[in-house]
Each structure stands twice: as structure tokens, then as C-alpha cells.
Amino acid sequence: MTAQEKLTLKTDNHKHICVGLDTDINKIPEFLLKEENPVLAFNKIIIESTKEHCGAYKINFAFYEKDGIDGLKTLIETKKLIPEDILVIADAKRGDIGNTSKMYAQAVFDKFEMDSITLHPYMGGDSVQPFLDYEDRISFILALTSNKSAEDFEKCELLNGQPLYQKVIEKIHDWNKYQNCGLVFGATNPQELISSVSLMDDLPVLLPGVGAQGGSLEEVVKIFDATGKTNYLVNVSRGLLYLDSTPAFGRAAEESIVKMNKTVNSMLLI
Amino acid sequence: MTAQEKLTLKTDNHKHICVGLDTDINKIPEFLLKEENPVLAFNKIIIESTKEHCGAYKINFAFYEKDGIDGLKTLIETKKLIPEDILVIADAKRGDIGNTSKMYAQAVFDKFEMDSITLHPYMGGDSVQPFLDYEDRISFILALTSNKSAEDFEKCELLNGQPLYQKVIEKIHDWNKYQNCGLVFGATNPQELISSVSLMDDLPVLLPGVGAQGGSLEEVVKIFDATGKTNYLVNVSRGLLYLDSTPAFGRAAEESIVKMNKTVNSMLLI
Numbered sequence: 001m002t003a004q005e006k007l008t009l010k011t012d013n014h015k016h017i018c019v020g021l022d023t024d025i026n027k028i029p030e031f032l033l034k035e036e037n038p039v040l041a042f043n044k045i046i047i048e049s050t051k052e053h054c055g056a057y058k059i060n061f062a063f064y065e066k067d068g069i070d071g072l073k074t075l076i077e078t079k080k081l082i083p084e085d086i087l088v089i090a091d092a093k094r095g096d097i098g099n100t101s102k103m104y105a106q107a108v109f110d111k112f113e114m115d116s117i118t119l120h121p122y123m124g125g126d127s128v129q130p131f132l133d134y135e136d137r138i139s140f141i142l143a144l145t146s147n148k149s150a151e152d153f154e155k156c157e158l159l160n161g162q163p164l165y166q167k168v169i170e171k172i173h174d175w176n177k178y179q180n181c182g183l184v185f186g187a188t189n190p191q192e193l194i195s196s197v198s199l200m201d202d203l204p205v206l207l208p209g210v211g212a213q214g215g216s217l218e219e220v221v222k223i224f225d226a227t228g229k230t231n232y233l234v235n236v237s238r239g240l241l242y243l244d245s246t247p248a249f250g251r252a253a254e255e256s257i258v259k260m261n262k263t264v265n266s267m268l269l270i
Numbered sequence: 271m272t273a274q275e276k277l278t279l280k281t282d283n284h285k286h287i288c289v290g291l292d293t294d295i296n297k298i299p300e301f302l303l304k305e306e307n308p309v310l311a312f313n314k315i316i317i318e319s320t321k322e323h324c325g326a327y328k329i330n331f332a333f334y335e336k337d338g339i340d341g342l343k344t345l346i347e348t349k350k351l352i353p354e355d356i357l358v359i360a361d362a363k364r365g366d367i368g369n370t371s372k373m374y375a376q377a378v379f380d381k382f383e384m385d386s387i388t389l390h391p392y393m394g395g396d397s398v399q400p401f402l403d404y405e406d407r408i409s410f411i412l413a414l415t416s417n418k419s420a421e422d423f424e425k426c427e428l429l430n431g432q433p434l435y436q437k438v439i440e441k442i443h444d445w446n447k448y449q450n451c452g453l454v455f456g457a458t459n460p461q462e463l464i465s466s467v468s469l470m471d472d473l474p475v476l477l478p479g480v481g482a483q484g485g486s487l488e489e490v491v492k493i494f495d496a497t498g499k500t501n502y503l504v505n506v507s508r509g510l511l512y513l514d515s516t517p518a519f520g521r522a523a524e525e526s527i528v529k530m531n532k533t534v535n536s537m538l539l540i
Contacts, residue, residue, distance in 0.1 A: 124419025
């Protein structure tokens with residue numbers, strides 16, 4: 001299955017929650033620490049508890065790279081636990097000159113076998129192209145991020161009055177020859193989302209920032225539903241992973257994502 | 271020694287060449303392929319041949335990540351081969367929201383023990399801060415890069431007519447509380463370098479783009495020397511690594527960097 005097929009399979013059925021596997025050993029239930037690989041044991045239960053309900057998984061590379069070789073082994077093992085028909089996004093935020101981006105693409109798509117990646121747009125078209133050469137993967141390119149400092153550059157107005165992040169969205173359309181580009185848009189910016197949703201057209205959208213960062217799932221669903229757009233994923237990490245510190249943490253995650261799906265469905269116009 | 275001390279030790283003595291360890295197994299001398307770890311064997315000879323003459327080493331993470339776990343093992347072993355008093359830059363181009371950047375900083379500074387890193391500015395101040403919290407390391411933040419698509423966004427004019435990359439340089443000064451910020455500026459942009467050098471003030475500058483990408487060492491030295499600025503590094507990768515495919519490739523690299531140093535010294539005003 002291509003990344004595009006995996007995405008549509010879920011989002012067409014209104015499974016829009018992307019489970020962010022930002023697994024932090026300092027936050028997982030203490031009883032897991034006796035396991036040989038506590039992070040992997042935790043991820044296994046989270047995946048089993050959410051796989052029927054989620055739209056995708058997002059693996060935050062930093063949380064694994066911080067443990068060096070061992071962390072990357074856990075990342076590889078985690079990927080294997082995810083069912084084949086669910087999109088796995090490498091949240092790696094890469095981007096470099098052409099010959100270097102080609103190596104990063106090989107790392108993430110060939111070596112780690114991810115379906116999808118997040119990319120920095122700053123260096124422009126030729127820096128993302130080697131990722132786009134993988135036609136059956138999806139590259140989610142940062143437009144407007146969920147953090148406060150998005151205002152430093154992303155929201156800067158250009159000569160024509162357009163904010164930089166909207167110019168990025170325009171460029172993403174130019175780069176989308178293989179229908180394998182998406183964009184990242186922080187759910188903490190509902191006003192900007194309203195004013196940009198028509199620019200997004202048919203590009204898949206990944207929205208971080210719901211939960212710990214203050215974004216609202218309801219608001220996002222309302223905005224997209226009003227335009228009939230369905231190919232979007234709302235990432236939830238901290239708001240799903242660490243709800244319970246007992247052996248029932250998997251059930252807590254499942255109940256939470258089921259509740260989010262109900263919220264999504266209750267908001268749909270039809 | 272702090273990263274700042276390592277940098278000054280070399281650049282005060284006009285050692286400005288940064289050896290870029292973008293080692294590609296498809297380009298190294300064929301006779302090395304019989305070694306247990308050809309890339310490591312190659313790096314060892316390159317480091318031995320250049321350590322007396324260089325200003326720093328830059329390890330391009332992509333070239334190691336592409337080989338997964340094995341590649342990262344080579345990266346770690348390569349770092350160990352570099353003398354303690356020489357700056358090692360992780361060319362990793364990271365940048366994410368705060369809690370994630372913190373993990374990347376742990377990976378690169380604590381786990382891989384690098385002195386320095388390259389960062390994407392797109393997400394703004396709070397995305398680079400966790401790296402800057404390491405006071406004794408240097409974070410080189412992308413201002414204007416060496417690739418052609420730098421024109422897509424980096425050269426975009428803002429409302430006040432200022433190009434985005436110059437706003438980034440201004441912000442880097444704001445972020446430079448611990449005197450541990452630097453910037454990346456592509457040597458392929460000499461006109462922009464001339465018009466921006468006064469903005470850089472005392473920030474260390476890392477300049478990629480000399481050699482294979484078309485930038486000129488002489489031009490860079492002339493521009494900085496005219497302002498008395500010495501804390502800069504000119505990266506050379508492909509133009510040093512693959513000059514010779516016989517067992518004399520180390521000597522070829524040494525002769526080449528010695529020649530570059532002579533060029534630098536011959537251009538100095540005093």
C-alpha cells in the first residue's frame with residue numbers, strides 16, 4: 001500500500017487522530033521499568049490499544065535519537081509493531097542540500113521503512129526534492145507550527161503582505177507533482193487555519209498542538225468539515241500516552257481515543 | 271575546552287578550513303572496501319592527514335544515518351578519532367518545538383558528544399533555545415544556505431524590504447546571551463555576504479559551498495579580511511576527500527588543505 005492509500009483508508013472513515021509516540025521513559029508507568037526495554041513495552045501496549053481507532057502513528061525521532069544506538073533499535077522495533085495498513089510518519093524535521101537530503105531520505109524511507117516524514121521548508125525546493133522523489137511516501141512540510149515562536153519568522157509578512165507560511169503552502173502546491181506533499185499546521189493557530197484552509201486545497205494536513213500545547217480538536221474538525229476536507233490528521237501525544245500510571249494505561253489510552261473519535265463524529269455536518 | 275575556545279584556537283591562527291566528513295562509500299578508494307569498516311578506515315586517514323592544518327571537522331549526520339545503526343556506530347567511532355582540541359560540528363540541521371529540541375540536543379551534545387550543531391531557524395527562538403542552553407557548545411543557525419533554492423524563502427523580502435535571512439541574523443544576535451550562537455552562510459552568495467558581513471558582527475560563521483558547489487575560498491577570505499573578522503570556517507568536503515583513489519589519498523588531502531591554508535595566508539592584509 002502507498003502512504004497515500006494508507007492515509008485515505010483511515011481519514012475517509014473519519015479516523016483523524018494521529019497517535020504521537022513521543023515516548024519518554026521518565027513519564028511511562030513505573031511498573032514498566034523492570035522490563036528489558038520499557039519504552040518498547042510501553043509502545044507495544046499503546047499501539048495495541050489504539051490501532052483500531054487511530055488514523056496514523058507519528059514517531060518523534062528525537063525521543064529515540066536521544067538514547068543513541070539503543071534508541072534507534074527501539075525505533076526500528078516500534079515500527080514493526082504497527083499494522084501494515086496504518087500510516088507511520090517519521091517526525092524527523094529534516095531538510096538539507098540535495099545530495100544530503102537524498103541520504104536522509106534513504107535513512108528514513110529505505111532504512112527505517114517509514115511511510116512519511118516531516119520536513120523543514122527553509123532551504124527551499126531542491127532541499128525537499130529528494131524526499132519527493134519517493135512517489136509512494138508523503139512528505140509533510142512545515143507551514144505554520146504550533147509553538148509560540150512561530151511568530152519569529154513563519155508569521156512574518158512578505159512584501160505583498162502575505163505571511164511566510166502561506167507562501168510555503170503555495171510552494172508546496174508547486175512541488176506536488178506526484179501528489180505526495182502534505183503540510184504541517186499547528187492546531188494552536190485556529191484563526192490562521194480558517195484563513196488558510198482554502199489555500200490548502202487537496203493537500204493532506206498534519207496538525208500538532210492539540211492537548212498539552214493548547215489546541216482544540218473540536219475547532220480543527222469544525223474548520224475542515226465546513227470545507228468538506230477530510231484528509232487531515234490531528235496529532236495527540238502527551239494527551240493520550242500518560243493518562244494512567246497503572247497497568248490499565250493502555251485501556252485509558254483506548255478510552256481516550258474512542259472519545260476523541262466520538263467528538264469528531266458528533267461534529268460532522270452529515 | 272569549550273567549543274568557543276576550540277574555534278578561536280584555530281581561527282586566530284588562520285586555520286579556517288573545516289573538513290567536511292561527508293563520507294560516501296561509493297566514492298572512497300576501492301582498495302578500502304576490503305576493510306571491516308571502509309568508511310571509518312577512510313575517515314581515520316583523512317583525519318590524520320588534515321588534523322594539523324584544519325580549523326574544524328564537520329560530520330554530516332545524513333551520510334551516517336543512511337546506514338542506520340551501523341552508520342551511527344561509525345559516526346561515534348569517527349568522533350573518537352578527532353583530537354580533543356579541534357571543534358567537531360554535527361551537521362544535523364535539527365529544530366523542533368521545545369520539548370523535542372531538548373531531546374535532539376541531548377542526542378547530539380550528550381550522547382554523540384559533539385561540540386557544535388547546525389540548526390534550522392524556521393520555527394523560531396523557542397525551537398533553538400534547548401540547544402543554546404548548552405553554554406559551552408556552538409549552535410550554527412542557517413541564515414543563507416549555499417543551494418540554489420535558497421531563493422525560495424531565505425531571500426524573500428519582508429515588508430521592510432529586508433530579506434528573510436537578514437532577519438534571521440538579527441534574531442540570532444537576540445538569542446546570543448551565552449555567546450554560543452553562530453550562523454551558516456553559503457559561500458555561493460558572495461554579494462549577499464558583502465552586504466551582510468557588518469550585520470554578523472562577532473558571530474562565528476560557517477560557510478559551506480566552496481568547491482563542488484561553486485563558491486570561492488579567495489572571495490570569502492577577502493570579504494572577511496577586509497573587516498578584520500577571523501572567527502569563520504570555510505567547509506570543504508568533496509573538494510578534499512576524493513582527490514585520489516590510490517593509497518596516497520591521505521597525502522593528496524593533506525597537500526590540498528596545506529595549499530588552501532597558503533591561499534588564505536597569502537590573502538591576509540597583514
